[in-house]
Amino acid sequence: MKIHEYQAKNVLREYDIPIPRGDVAETAEKAKEIAASLKTKVVVKAQIHAGGRGKGGGVKLASSPEEAYAAAKAILGMTLVTHQTGPEGKLVQRVLVEEASQIGKELYLSLVVDRARDRECVVFMASEAGGMDIEEVARTSPEKIIKVAVHPAVGFTAFQARKLAYGLGLDKAQIAQFTNIAKSLYRLFIDKDASLVEINPLVITADGNLLAVDTKINLDDDGLFRHPELKDLRDESEENPLEVVAKNTGVNYIKLDGNVGCMVNGAGLAMTTMDLIKLAGGEPANFLDVGGGASADQIEKAFRILTSDPNVKTILVNIFGGILRCDRVAMGLIQASKSIDMKLPMVVRLQGTNVEEGRKLLKESGLKFEVADELFEAAQKAVALTK
Numbered sequence: 020m021k022i023h024e025y026q027a028k029n030v031l032r033e034y035d036i037p038i039p040r041g042d043v044a045e046t047a048e049k050a051k052e053i054a055a056s057l058k059t060k061v062v063v064k065a066q067i068h069a070g071g072r073g074k075g076g077g078v079k080l081a082s083s084p085e086e087a088y089a090a091a092k093a094i095l096g097m098t099l100v101t102h103q104t105g106p107e108g109k110l111v112q113r114v115l116v117e118e119a120s121q122i123g124k125e126l127y128l129s130l131v132v133d134r135a136r137d138r139e140c141v142v143f144m145a146s147e148a149g150g151m152d153i154e155e156v157a158r159t160s161p162e163k164i165i166k167v168a169v170h171p172a173v174g175f176t177a178f179q180a181r182k183l184a185y186g187l188g189l190d191k192a193q194i195a196q197f198t199n200i201a202k203s204l205y206r207l208f209i210d211k212d213a214s215l216v217e218i219n220p221l222v223i224t225a226d227g228n229l230l231a232v233d234t235k236i237n238l239d240d241d242g243l244f245r246h247p248e249l250k251d252l253r254d255e256s257e258e259n260p261l262e263v264v265a266k267n268t269g270v271n272y273i274k275l276d277g278n279v280g281c282m283v284n285g286a287g288l289a290m291t292t293m294d295l296i297k298l299a300g301g302e303p304a305n306f307l308d309v310g311g312g313a314s315a316d317q318i319e320k321a322f323r324i325l326t327s328d329p330n331v332k333t334i335l336v337n338i339f340g341g342i343l344r345c346d347r348v349a350m351g352l353i354q355a356s357k358s359i360d361m362k363l364p365m366v367v368r369l370q371g372t373n374v375e376e377g378r379k380l381l382k383e384s385g386l387k388f389e390v391a392d393e394l395f396e397a398a399q400k401a402v403a404l405t406k
Contacts, residue, residue, distance in 0.1 A: 031207070
């Protein structure tokens, strides 16, 4: 789960990590009030779940409350297009108004889970190339990125903090500040079940202090049951509408760019199905796992999600019947097809418990189901039907 910058900064504040003074506004009038209370130059920043906001016109400096009002008025309500939003952009509904920092130098600092290591662990990444996309730094100047792996049984140590600080070229006074920030950041990461915590840039101000000017926090969905206060930070308007519907329905769905809609039970089988669609020359339109105990109602809702994607030209249903019996799936498919007046061609591959009963129900339904015995055969039929 992603959260907004202003929400992430509130979390940093809980852990005494220095951030600029400021507040969030949903109207230009409120932005003007905040700027007046700060009594300094301010920066007005669009709050959307995407980077590159400045390049798209979503970040503006203001020297007075009146300028802050004008900046907020220009940003609020705009559809901001960045390299992360795609061409459709995102509607800006709120702005963060905070004091403008006197920046001496920009640094990068983040915490992620490194799954590529033999022993998966939390890893600090730091770089003197702050303010840039870390992916671009990794591609062009990988030597500028310092990595420190944290052993889960030992935790983050002071010598590791000093290693990062020395690598960033900090002086003695800044090393002490940096150590406190890094320790707090690690504690935050573990306490909140985060999957990413990023400060970019972490700036050295004109007076030599460290300040988190911009930050991003992603939270592990599977850990949210432990954090009801964080669950309330979800902004569904920033998420893909179909993924929101799927989450509320209880199915696992991720939209992709292809045109073969997939409905599968089991994450591993879903990944295999998508691979075979590509092997057959097609492109999957989604990942959709209905789980092992899906009801007919859930299957119908899953179909409504698939058919709501205008890119989908055909649907491939691939079910291995265990807990979810094949005859139950077949009845759900028939009910869903009749209920939503299915127009798209559909290929169904069933295997497992009560498979013959399931196939018989499909063939006798009077509906246009393409039944396949084998998975690759099903993928080939589905891809052919898109053409």
